[in-house]
Amino acid sequence: MANEPEARKPLLEVKALSKKFPVYGSFGRLFGAKQYVHAVTDVSFTLYEGETYGLVGESGSGKSTTGRTILGLTPVTSGEVRYRGQDLAKLPPKQLRKLRRELQMVFQDPYSSLNPRKRIGRILEEALVIHRIDDRQRRQQAVFRILQIVGLQPEHYFRYPHEFSGGQRQRLGLARALILQPRIVVCDEPVSALDVSIQSQILNMLRELQGELGLTLLFITHDISVVRYISDRIGIMYLGRIVEEAPTDALFANPQHPYTKALFSAVPRISERGLKERTVLKGEIPSPLSPPSGCVFHTRCPLATDRCRSEAPAWRETKPQHHTACHYA
Amino acid sequence: MVENIHDQSQLDRLGQLGRKLRREQRLLSCFRLRTNYDLLIGAAVLGALIVLAFIGPLLSPYDPLEMKVLDRLKPPSAAHWLGTDEFGRDLLTRVLHGARLSLGIGITVTLLTSLLGLIIGVYAAFYKPLDHILMRICDGLIAFPGILLAIALMATLGASASNVIIALTIVFTPSIARTIRSTALVVREQPYIEAIRAQGATNARIIWLHIAPNALSPLLVQAAFVFAEAILSEAALSFLGAGIPAPAPSWGNILQASKSVISKAWWMVTFPGIALVLSVLSLNMLGDGLRDFLDPRSKRKGKGSRRVRRVAP
Amino acid sequence: MLAYLAKRLLSLVPVLLVITIATFMLIHIMPGGPAAAILGLEATQSDTDALNEAMGFDRPIAEQYINWIGGLFRGDLGDSLFLHQPVGQAISEHLGPTFSLAVVAEVIALLLAIPLGILAAYKRDSALDQLVRSLSLVGMAVPGFLLALFLMLFVGVRLHWLPIAGYAPLADGVWAHYRYLILPGISLGTIQAALIMRMTRSSMLEVLHLNFIKTVRSKGLRESKVLLKHALRNAFIPILTVIGQTFGTLVTGAVIIETIFNIPGIGQLVINSIERRDYTVIQGVVLTVTLLYVLINLIVDLLYGAVDPRVRLDRK
Amino acid sequence: NGNNNNGGSNASGSASPANSSTASQPAAASYKDSLKIAVTAQPPTLDSATTASALALDIAGNIFETLFTLNGNYEPTPVLAESYEKSEDGLTYTIKLRQGVKFHNGKELTSDDVVASMNRWLATSSRAKTLLEEANFSASDATTVVLKLAKPNPDVLVLLSAQAAFPAIFPKEVIEAAPAEGITDYIGTGPYKLAEWKQDQYIHLVRNDDYASPEGEPSGFAGKKEAATPNIYYYFVPDNATRVAGVKSGEYDVADSIPTENFEELSADSNVALSSYPGGTLTAFLNSSEGAFKNEKLRQAAVAALNDEDILLASFANPDLYKLDPGFMNPDQTQWASTAGSEYYNQNDQEKAKQLLKDAGYNGEKIVLLTTPDYSEMYAATLVIQEELKQVGFNVEVLSSDFATFLKTKDEHSKWNLMVTSNGYQLIPPQLLAVTQSWVGLDDAQVKASVATISSEADPAAAKAEWDKLQGYLYEQAYSAVIGHYNEVVATSKKVEGFSQFVGPVLWNAKVAK
Amino acid sequence: MSRSGQKDRTALLDVRGLTTRFATERGPVTAVDGISFAMEPGEIIGIVGESGCGKSVMSQSIIRLLDYTDHVSYEGEVWLSGEELLRLSPSRMRKVRGNRVSMVFQDPLTSLDPLYPIGDQIAESLRQHRRLSRKEAQARALELLRMTGIPSPEQRIKEYPHQLSGGMQQRVMIAIALACEPQLLIADEPTTALDVTIQAQILELIVELNRRLGMGVLFITHDLGVVSEICTSVKVMYLGQIVEEMTTARLFANPLHPYTQGLIRSIPRLDGDRRRKLHVIEGTVPSLADRPEGCKFVTRCPYADAKCRSEEPPLETAEEGHRLKCWYYREIRSGAREATQYGE
Numbered sequence A: 001m002a003n004e005p006e007a008r009k010p011l012l013e014v015k016a017l018s019k020k021f022p023v024y025g026s027f028g029r030l031f032g033a034k035q036y037v038h039a040v041t042d043v044s045f046t047l048y049e050g051e052t053y054g055l056v057g058e059s060g061s062g063k064s065t066t067g068r069t070i071l072g073l074t075p076v077t078s079g080e081v082r083y084r085g086q087d088l089a090k091l092p093p094k095q096l097r098k099l100r101r102e103l104q105m106v107f108q109d110p111y112s113s114l115n116p117r118k119r120i121g122r123i124l125e126e127a128l129v130i131h132r133i134d135d136r137q138r139r140q141q142a143v144f145r146i147l148q149i150v151g152l153q154p155e156h157y158f159r160y161p162h163e164f165s166g167g168q169r170q171r172l173g174l175a176r177a178l179i180l181q182p183r184i185v186v187c188d189e190p191v192s193a194l195d196v197s198i199q200s201q202i203l204n205m206l207r208e209l210q211g212e213l214g215l216t217l218l219f220i221t222h223d224i225s226v227v228r229y230i231s232d233r234i235g236i237m238y239l240g241r242i243v244e245e246a247p248t249d250a251l252f253a254n255p256q257h258p259y260t261k262a263l264f265s266a267v268p269r270i271s272e273r274g275l276k277e278r279t280v281l282k283g284e285i286p287s288p289l290s291p292p293s294g295c296v297f298h299t300r301c302p303l304a305t306d307r308c309r310s311e312a313p314a315w316r317e318t319k320p321q322h323h324t325a326c327h328y329a
Numbered sequence B: 001m002v003e004n005i006h007d008q009s010q011l012d013r014l015g016q017l018g019r020k021l022r023r024e025q026r027l028l029s030c031f032r033l034r035t036n037y038d039l040l041i042g043a044a045v046l047g048a049l050i051v052l053a054f055i056g057p058l059l060s061p062y063d064p065l066e067m068k069v070l071d072r073l074k075p076p077s078a079a080h081w082l083g084t085d086e087f088g089r090d091l092l093t094r095v096l097h098g099a100r101l102s103l104g105i106g107i108t109v110t111l112l113t114s115l116l117g118l119i120i121g122v123y124a125a126f127y128k129p130l131d132h133i134l135m136r137i138c139d140g141l142i143a144f145p146g147i148l149l150a151i152a153l154m155a156t157l158g159a160s161a162s163n164v165i166i167a168l169t170i171v172f173t174p175s176i177a178r179t180i181r182s183t184a185l186v187v188r189e190q191p192y193i194e195a196i197r198a199q200g201a202t203n204a205r206i207i208w209l210h211i212a213p214n215a216l217s218p219l220l221v222q223a224a225f226v227f228a229e230a231i232l233s234e235a236a237l238s239f240l241g242a243g244i245p246a247p248a249p250s251w252g253n254i255l256q257a258s259k260s261v262i263s264k265a266w267w268m269v270t271f272p273g274i275a276l277v278l279s280v281l282s283l284n285m286l287g288d289g290l291r292d293f294l295d296p297r298s299k300r301k302g303k304g305s306r307r308v309r310r311v312a313p
Numbered sequence C: 001m002l003a004y005l006a007k008r009l010l011s012l013v014p015v016l017l018v019i020t021i022a023t024f025m026l027i028h029i030m031p032g033g034p035a036a037a038i039l040g041l042e043a044t045q046s047d048t049d050a051l052n053e054a055m056g057f058d059r060p061i062a063e064q065y066i067n068w069i070g071g072l073f074r075g076d077l078g079d080s081l082f083l084h085q086p087v088g089q090a091i092s093e094h095l096g097p098t099f100s101l102a103v104v105a106e107v108i109a110l111l112l113a114i115p116l117g118i119l120a121a122y123k124r125d126s127a128l129d130q131l132v133r134s135l136s137l138v139g140m141a142v143p144g145f146l147l148a149l150f151l152m153l154f155v156g157v158r159l160h161w162l163p164i165a166g167y168a169p170l171a172d173g174v175w176a177h178y179r180y181l182i183l184p185g186i187s188l189g190t191i192q193a194a195l196i197m198r199m200t201r202s203s204m205l206e207v208l209h210l211n212f213i214k215t216v217r218s219k220g221l222r223e224s225k226v227l228l229k230h231a232l233r234n235a236f237i238p239i240l241t242v243i244g245q246t247f248g249t250l251v252t253g254a255v256i257i258e259t260i261f262n263i264p265g266i267g268q269l270v271i272n273s274i275e276r277r278d279y280t281v282i283q284g285v286v287l288t289v290t291l292l293y294v295l296i297n298l299i300v301d302l303l304y305g306a307v308d309p310r311v312r313l314d315r316k
Numbered sequence D: 001n002g003n004n005n006n007g008g009s010n011a012s013g014s015a016s017p018a019n020s021s022t023a024s025q026p027a028a029a030s031y032k033d034s035l036k037i038a039v040t041a042q043p044p045t046l047d048s049a050t051t052a053s054a055l056a057l058d059i060a061g062n063i064f065e066t067l068f069t070l071n072g073n074y075e076p077t078p079v080l081a082e083s084y085e086k087s088e089d090g091l092t093y094t095i096k097l098r099q100g101v102k103f104h105n106g107k108e109l110t111s112d113d114v115v116a117s118m119n120r121w122l123a124t125s126s127r128a129k130t131l132l133e134e135a136n137f138s139a140s141d142a143t144t145v146v147l148k149l150a151k152p153n154p155d156v157l158v159l160l161s162a163q164a165a166f167p168a169i170f171p172k173e174v175i176e177a178a179p180a181e182g183i184t185d186y187i188g189t190g191p192y193k194l195a196e197w198k199q200d201q202y203i204h205l206v207r208n209d210d211y212a213s214p215e216g217e218p219s220g221f222a223g224k225k226e227a228a229t230p231n232i233y234y235y236f237v238p239d240n241a242t243r244v245a246g247v248k249s250g251e252y253d254v255a256d257s258i259p260t261e262n263f264e265e266l267s268a269d270s271n272v273a274l275s276s277y278p279g280g281t282l283t284a285f286l287n288s289s290e291g292a293f294k295n296e297k298l299r300q301a302a303v304a305a306l307n308d309e310d311i312l313l314a315s316f317a318n319p320d321l322y323k324l325d326p327g328f329m330n331p332d333q334t335q336w337a338s339t340a341g342s343e344y345y346n347q348n349d350q351e352k353a354k355q356l357l358k359d360a361g362y363n364g365e366k367i368v369l370l371t372t373p374d375y376s377e378m379y380a381a382t383l384v385i386q387e388e389l390k391q392v393g394f395n396v397e398v399l400s401s402d403f404a405t406f407l408k409t410k411d412e413h414s415k416w417n418l419m420v421t422s423n424g425y426q427l428i429p430p431q432l433l434a435v436t437q438s439w440v441g442l443d444d445a446q447v448k449a450s451v452a453t454i455s456s457e458a459d460p461a462a463a464k465a466e467w468d469k470l471q472g473y474l475y476e477q478a479y480s481a482v483i484g485h486y487n488e489v490v491a492t493s494k495k496v497e498g499f500s501q502f503v504g505p506v507l508w509n510a511k512v513a514k
Numbered sequence E: 001m002s003r004s005g006q007k008d009r010t011a012l013l014d015v016r017g018l019t020t021r022f023a024t025e026r027g028p029v030t031a032v033d034g035i036s037f038a039m040e041p042g043e044i045i046g047i048v049g050e051s052g053c054g055k056s057v058m059s060q061s062i063i064r065l066l067d068y069t070d071h072v073s074y075e076g077e078v079w080l081s082g083e084e085l086l087r088l089s090p091s092r093m094r095k096v097r098g099n100r101v102s103m104v105f106q107d108p109l110t111s112l113d114p115l116y117p118i119g120d121q122i123a124e125s126l127r128q129h130r131r132l133s134r135k136e137a138q139a140r141a142l143e144l145l146r147m148t149g150i151p152s153p154e155q156r157i158k159e160y161p162h163q164l165s166g167g168m169q170q171r172v173m174i175a176i177a178l179a180c181e182p183q184l185l186i187a188d189e190p191t192t193a194l195d196v197t198i199q200a201q202i203l204e205l206i207v208e209l210n211r212r213l214g215m216g217v218l219f220i221t222h223d224l225g226v227v228s229e230i231c232t233s234v235k236v237m238y239l240g241q242i243v244e245e246m247t248t249a250r251l252f253a254n255p256l257h258p259y260t261q262g263l264i265r266s267i268p269r270l271d272g273d274r275r276r277k278l279h280v281i282e283g284t285v286p287s288l289a290d291r292p293e294g295c296k297f298v299t300r301c302p303y304a305d306a307k308c309r310s311e312e313p314p315l316e317t318a319e320e321g322h323r324l325k326c327w328y329y330r331e332i333r334s335g336a337r338e339a340t341q342y343g344e
């Protein structure tokens, strides 16, 4: 799947992206923000044409925010997002709206991301209407086509979102993202609301479609087994930062960051042995309002030293294509 | 397989299917309607009142304004089914005409407040700076008790039906706007709004095609209450002498006049009182029924999507 | 806490500005003036003009407003043109009866509404529930003034149980005070009861569906404890909101009931002042009433904190 | 009601005459020590010189006294005065004051106080200003004052006794200390002192223990005043139904201004006694200064269309409570009662009205009737008139607003054409609103000349003749038309004794059995 | 282990033919359909199954928490140490809840009363069942908190649920459940709402407590990985029925029911070949309102035939401690039966 490194064409480059959400104090907006939620800090990565990049992390680590800022759904605080050379953050709204055709998103909760009062046909057609594509009849045909592609029946055109099962809704979310024939699709936890037996249907479909349509995927998830299955490269996020990035096989064969190691070991594994030996991380994830100094992971890291507490580790290539932010990797 | 979707017969078939599905949908809501007694009774009583208000006076042999002072305050009889008032006018005719005015004011006020409230609420929810200005004004208006505001306005504008409507609209709009705003604020944060924005929709499209329709169902319910409140407030204003000026009959007017003869002419307070209570009751029932009808929880018995993960603190 | 209070008070400033300016404009657009009202039907135009000039109503509105605001900063609401006392005093004298009445009405409403609301929610769809729901619908549909007239005729005039109108201050004795307030209290309380009952029922229903009710039950607690200690307290915030709102409207606008039962409260003061075109009193009352409304809301907000730790202090 | 209730000179008008029983004197213990009376509103002030509010004057009458007052026969009778002398030319009155009268503050009454009070009254009271122009009081010694007039006036003593804006005697210091808006320090010489004025609730009066009463059988406002009940409470009860229910239930001992609707109901109540006294006239004023009614024919058409009987019945409910009579003055007052113009009164002649309309070339112009719901009798009468005018083909609209707005609109003559008001009786025709230009803009040379003649004519018969002519002229020109005369009704509990009424309730000799 | 045929007085819990129905607008629905099983003291039994298959309803039926829901009816018997729970009076039942059997729910935040400090909530059942004084109860609550491994419990005990993180909230839930030292702990998806690293902490805690206190644990989850880590035996549920039950080891080594097989194969495994397509169970779970006749899995089963559609298979014992509901498991195991509808 992953093309040879030399042949890879960068499609989307994220450079030092940061996003802070202000938290207002008792005087509201009057006296400015009191504190900031550091949702995403200094995140950089590149999406190459046709690949799937997996972003993994625990709840609140900033995965969704990364995805949303990349698509300009929420303004960046600093950094840039370059899509085919254009900085999306600096684009006027009108042009950004035009570019949306090529940058689509599949949302985490398939039910609440479908307007409950509209029939599926209308929901899927709306994207075409917005971009003034085709006439009425052709649009309808396009919808039938896309329904078929994601494995639904033309009959479903006339139904309301609540008349679908979870897996079907997720297919609808996908259909909506794909109907504009985008080049990049950000999938924000597209399977985490589904049962295992349905999850595999969606994952298989996603992989097939990617191959057929030549999509580039940014796949966000907290499920390590899923991300391993779907991605070519993986970034591990912790507290708003990417702490490690590597091609999938390399990462699983040889995780270097202590957090990655703990994460992998915490995953309940199907085995016949019963409770296995593992590194259970102590403590809780720190608050993004005041991230720890130095290495953000030092509060829970079994190997932390004084250096970790004071000095933020640099982002460095520890192996070919394998980057880690740890002093001791 | 993908190809044969494009042929015309296939499209026709789907068109038919769509019609069938829509019919089913309609049947389903018919069913939900049939078992919604609040809604049915409320609508029936209200409908009956409206019909009576508009055709009743045509059937009555009396003029609501014609005075026969010698016949004043006669109890109900064959000639005057509900008796006569203090000027010898036929009470039934006046109550029916009063229904026109009272219900008419209710309807107009409801439409005006809903429209204004919707516009103010939706825009306030969408545009932050506007929000602050609009909501401060609304706060101010809400903080000042409605009936007093209405009385002051009536004193300023002078008593007339249209001024009653203006006054009541000013009184009721802020709270409607607030309700709409709070729903719209919730709707605005819904993922499907973000989803449609991600498709490249313009703000106007988002506001009017997505936020407004979804903020509408609380409005419908509240509209029924505004309707009821407007009728009551008109009566209260008239009762205080600040409502519709006589001789035009409104329920409030008739009740106001009945106050001084209450121990002598029970019919003057009883019948318009019943009409008033009945209409407000039916409106409240309608509102309740509507809420149940529109409440998605009453149709989806099961649970929504599961395993929604905990949001970070 | 203090910061929170300061914030609330600060956010009041624009509201008050809006309100006072609006009232000022409103009362000055009102036709007629205080002089005519003081001098009566048969007064001559020149008398009226002279009095208006003496009272300073011939000057530009903006100037009058600024003077008034200036007075406000010195804590001076001005003097009533009609009542022979300062506006502040007039308001405080009229506030007492209104407040007493509101308390009586609210107590009647709560005693009726909360238990019935809880029972209706607990026995959902039972006959009792149906009854409570119908009662609350009817309660909301009967206008207070009709009920008041009925009570006055029946309980006051026919049965002679209670005085039909009037008011005695608490200083005259507890019973003397409250006997005047019972009938108006019932007239006012019924509608409030209907609203509170409704809210209690629906809020309880919602809470009873929440997960933690299962936890509490899984501990083996008695139902009374489940309902009162856990469910009711959790359901209480919306109920409190309604109580706050209804109490707010009671304190600021029991106009009709006060008129019918001749209770010298704020509602009557405003009505009379509008009739008399007693400008300074109208302005003063509007200001007070707004402040009161906000104050009641503030108290309710602080009570939220007492009920629910999550909204304590200045958390938004 | 805010009308002023000036008495005429004849007391026989009361439907149920004053019951002034002072005969039986049961032990004091069996009477209540306070009397509660429900009145319609809070008076604007108790300073009688500055107000025309009947209510204010009723209450103030307990606190303040005048030099002269009217007895039951509407004759001026001394109160604080002891005697007077009139000069030959009728321009000088020398008035001797009664000795030993003390103000509520303990100060003895002197001529200085009288001069100060009377001159203030001459300067502030609008009646005195117009009818006693350039008159002046001075003190000749400590117990004698002298009134000098610019021109002779046959009615001087009547004016000094008048109930409207009556010339109360205040201590001189109080007058000097008074602010521009009027006196606020209510110190008088009357049988009661002001104890408390609870704004918008009640006025509490207590007996003046140092009171020096004039002698004589009580009659009208004159005669002996006992202050029989130690405390009097005037409660302000604006709602009619509440006043009625209150007197029925015993909450109040006396209820003023009983709505006529409740007359029958209260007559049937065994606990309540009703009494009534002539209240005034209900009069239609046509706006001849601007608008459609500038046209005399249209005015006449409107007056021709009136069915006064219906209007009165609708306004006062019970035929016992009103009287059909064309006179502008109190029909019981022999000096001025007149039936001139009766052919134009209560015509109810629709044909004539229609004919006049046609003659006038009426083109459906809108006729606006101005009224206010705050006065139910004016309001009801207006509604009936509207209906009656409609019947003959007028295009009529009612302009109704609250009282304050009504007062304002009344002075904007372009906004209305006809208005009905209820007015208390006047003592002499020149006081009538129907001839006052500032009232509705009546501007007619003949009317002015007549008024001048009446106020300066020394011969009563000639004055009367002139007044007959003037009343006839008012009707003929349809400037205004009396609709009828009405009674005011007061309800008292049967437990009340010694209550009487003249042109208002008289409470100082009343007591309430336990 | 006891066979459900005879009543076993030594069993901690013996559920026999438990059926739970709800009356809904569209008629009665059967959420739990004739479930029978037994468990011994100290056992950890896992119950797995997809969303809506009746896991929660089943567990809540055991302590009759659904009594307060509208229109619920139970059939069958539930024996807890020789006492039949379904026929107990409400007041006797209350003495069982929180005392002899307690529960931990899925979402800790919404399962704690937000308005009371956590100490009070722990103390509540102690005061109810043990009649402890306020002070004693608080002291015991502190002890319990410490036992669940919450840092600085003295301070936390006064805090409110929203002040705690999800992991800590779940520890509080566990402390509440353990307050009266129950014989049986029912844990209904206690880790689903938590992050993996936190989940690991909670699982460790439950296992440790089970070992130390010797109580039985009924562990409900949809996560087969979790089951494999902590449970001794496992029951697989589908549409209100137990379709297969066995020891955990066999579950992954030798599942026999086509549903269980499909389930296990469709999980992306950390050690599997990630380039292969995932196995898929086609179709979706039917709604309770239209449960198929015959075998409940028939709509999604690749091996189903007419018999499966009309006749419901019994719960058969395949081997000692391994029972399942399938007409053709032998043929499928031996490879004699080919997939009829869906190929791989």
Ligand SMILES: Nc1ncnc2c1ncn2[C@@H]1O[C@H](COP(=O)(O)OP(=O)(O)OP(=O)(O)O)[C@@H](O)[C@H]1O
Binding pocket: A021, A022, A037, A038, A039, A057, A058, A059, A060, A061, A062, A063, A064, A065, A066, A222, A288, B309, B310, B311, B312, B313
């Ligand atoms: N609009 C917002 N305002 C304030 N804070 C926000 C906002 N959106 C997200 N955050 C905060 O930013 C942080 C990262 O949130 P984000 O949703 O990106 O996390 P995530 O990794 O997607 O988590 P999850 O797995 O729960 O979806 C969180 O602490 C969250 O509370």
Ligand SMILES: Nc1ncnc2c1ncn2[C@@H]1O[C@H](COP(=O)(O)OP(=O)(O)OP(=O)(O)O)[C@@H](O)[C@H]1O
Binding pocket: B301, B302, B303, B306, E022, E024, E029, E031, E049, E050, E051, E052, E053, E054, E055, E056, E057, E058, E069, E070, E222, E288
């Ligand atoms: N009170 C009720 N009335 C009607 N149906 C109900 C009720 N409670 C639960 N159900 C239905 O019973 C079925 C089983 O629900 P249950 O909660 O036990 O599923 P579950 O296996 O616990 O699922 P999850 O993994 O989502 O928690 C579901 O279809 C549900 O809709």
Ligand SMILES: [Mg+2]
Binding pocket: A063, A064, A065, A108, A188, A189
């Ligand atoms: Mg997310």
Ligand SMILES: [Mg+2]
Binding pocket: E055, E056, E057, E188, E189
């Ligand atoms: Mg469950």
